[in-house]
Amino acid sequence: MLQLQRLTESIIARINVNLRKHGFDAGKSLREQIRMDQFTNFYAFYGLTSEHPLLFRFERSSLSGSYLLGKCVVLDSIVYKSDVRGDELKRRTGRFDVEGMPVPMHTDESIHIRDSYLIKTLVHNFSHDPMYPESFPIHNTASMFYANIHGSPSEGCFMGAFSTVDLTTVRNCVIGDFAYVQTGELFGERVEPGHIWIRSEGNFDFSYKHPKSVLKRYVGSEPGKRPDGVFMKFLDQRKPDYERVFGYLYATEPEHTAKGSFVSRYSVVKGKSHIGENALVAQRAYVEESWLGKGANAQENCYILHSRLDGLDVTAHGGKVIHTRLGRKVFVGFNAFLRGTPEFKLKIGEGGIVMPHTIIDLREPLEIPPATIVWGYVRCAEDLKRNSISIEELSKVRGRIKVGGMTFEGDGGTFVTGFAGRIEHILEANGAFYDGFDNAGHAQMTKNIKYNIIQPYSDTDLMGIYPSMRIYPMEYQS
Incomplete structure (x- = not known):
């Protein structure tokens, strides 16, 4: 030593x-x-x-x-x-x-x-x-x-x-x-x-x-x-599942997955989970009793539990999604923590953006409208009002606005366009648009x-x- x-x-x-x-x-x-x-x-x-x-x-x-x-x-x-x-x-x-x-x-x-x-x-x-x-x-x-x-x-x-x-x-x-x-x-x-x-x-x-x-x-x-x-x-509650995966010198191959998708043998997939076409489940990702639609992904240190991702959903490194329904093309940022419960479910509409390091930990059911940007700490509908803005409204901002504890200065249109472009790039890089011949990405190239x-x-x-x-x-x- x-x-x-x-x-x-x-x-x-x-x-x-x-x-x-x-x-x-x-x-x-x-x-x-x-x-x-x-x-x-x-x-x-x-x-x-x-x-x-x-x-x-x-x-x-x-x-x-x-x-x-x-x-x-x-x-x-x-x-x-x-x-x-x-x-x-x-x-x-x-x-x-x-x-x-x-x-x-x-x-x-x-x-x-x-x-x-x-x-x-x-x-x-x-x-x-x-x-x-x-x-x-x-x-x-x-x-x-x-x-x-x-x-x-x-x-x-x-x-x-x-x-x-x-x-x-x-x-x-x-x-x-x-x-x-x-x-x-x-x-x-x-x-x-x-x-x-x-x-x-x-x-x-x-x-x-x-x-x-x-x-x-x-x-x-x-x-x-x-x-x-x-x-x-x-995280500690789920360490034993990873110990089983990493506890052998050579981890076993994952079970059959859909066309164009990739599930790392160093990930955890439990229960009745569905991994759709062109989906990516990276090493150290965790999926339990969840549905990942076509083109969805779970990157490193992501946890998807008792949730449904309709498709083309991005869960960036460290994102956690529990008892949640994500509409199509929802972005969940780095280390975000989204926790609904069997009683208080979370639903995020199509095209929504959950900013990096957002915490949504519900004490009542909550539905976030489509094309909405969310940040901060949200536990109920009242919190959501202080920690969200529609993409359309933000795109019109030229100057300074303050919503709850968030301050934005500058060109909202540039911010929104840049975010949309980055989400599209992530989907493309992960192989979400693979058609069997063209647009191969990580899901296909690491097969x-x-x-x-x-x-x-x-x-x-x-x-x-x-x-x-x-x-x-x-x-x-x-």
């Missing part, structure tokens, strides 16, 4: 140097967060397909329980039960534009993790920063339980539990628990816990902050302690994926550390 302890202290020191302006000590949150013996209890695994460029390089690191796909480099880092999914990295032969200007690519892009400590974190998408066209770097950074690093190069940062940094380059920042940031870039900032912040410079600024009382109940995180709120209790298992040293000072290795694609010779 000696090398693992040294690695932990080295990472903490590098993060603290980067965050000295904030007086932040990463050690209080990272030390003893994961018991040292846990790092020898779980294997790591990587995906192998003919559709995704292959390159893995692991040196002086621990990868316990983590999954990697695509081109990934991990150096001097601890990546614990995380998903590093490089299936959307830029290709050398593809096209990358910045404000309409093409940026030439010299090589395929790779995810580059160095001197970082990621706990149950999702890393996905590609770098949107023109400074990093071939590399998606995560350096000198720590992220806590169920954080999302989505297309966001990160240097010298700390990300709290259930936080999300989305399509944003962040340097020397502290992102609070359950905060969501999509601002393009952020340097030297401290984002408060529960702050939902979406900004496009010169176009719009959307801002909402969850009350401290809500954060205490649902996240319940304190420095140096594991989160203990509603979210973690909900024949195979997994390779790697394990750490189990004794001596190297316990928990993985052997250094480099894995390259096969080169065919004619």
